[in-house]
Amino acid sequence: MKYIDKLRNSGLRPTKQRLQICEVLFNNEKTFHFTINELEQKIKDRIDTKISLATVYNTVHAFEKKGYLKQIPINSNQTYFDTNVTDHHHFYDLKDQKLIDLENSDVGPINIKKKISGKRIKSVEVLVKLED
Amino acid sequence: MKYIDKLRNSGLRPTKQRLQICEVLFNNEKTFHFTINELEQKIKDRIDTKISLATVYNTVHAFEKKGYLKQIPINSNQTYFDTNVTDHHHFYDLKDQKLIDLENSDVGPINIKKKISGKRIKSVEVLVKLED
DNA sequence: CACTTATTTAGAACCATTATAAACTGGTTG
């Protein structure tokens, strides 16, 4: 199976439920952004199964820890995740509450001049808020 | 009083409690970042009064709406606010969970090349995550 | 003062997320 490596590498056994979550997360033409609730809905639609919320949270968090999913920093009551784990940025449409990818090439190179001693830069993320 | 304009302009009458919140928020040498809980603690320390949580939330949100405070987009279980309302960016120290200002001059100019038709850019915010 | 409207407050409600603990699974071993 194609998802077994991802699961094993994340410290998870390839169970039926986890493989179904992988199916919804990774078997797509395009990457996408989601909240846990939206993912739960997608699972219900795509697979004809209900997977408990705890399992969804656990799996998503394990993938995030290993870098197979990214969390998107945004002010919302729900946490947003991204299946696009390349370095990239986001538009956030304030009215529709929708995220849109901004490729690195859509944003000029970002050069952080300030240094904090003893700390390394782990990531640089740009959020561009949009209004009408 | 020096805060009456800010309050009136935010649609709020200058009451004792609100003036005390202003004192803590705006009567400082430096700007700072805070969560609602941290602000509540600061109020208890600085003024010898307890102001109800509902009043703190209401006042902070009214100021944020008018641009006297900013929300900082970050993944945390609590909302972070900033008394620095100029255009600027942030380091986020993942270990200490502390925010550090990055002035616009500390970050090269950011040129967003992609356009979304019918939408205007409201803000561009950079979050730089730091690890040890 | 009498009257009206805004504000404050404690506590309840809300809800995303996390924790718990009992039932289940599938492999391993004697």
Next chain:
DNA sequence: CAACCAGTTTATAATGGTTCTAAATAAGTG
């Protein structure tokens, strides 16, 4: 095969930040 076992799933409860509510209080007006 049966007993065992560690990991997993699940329903449900607990947590905690935020928002709502409704009663008490304060402030503004004539």
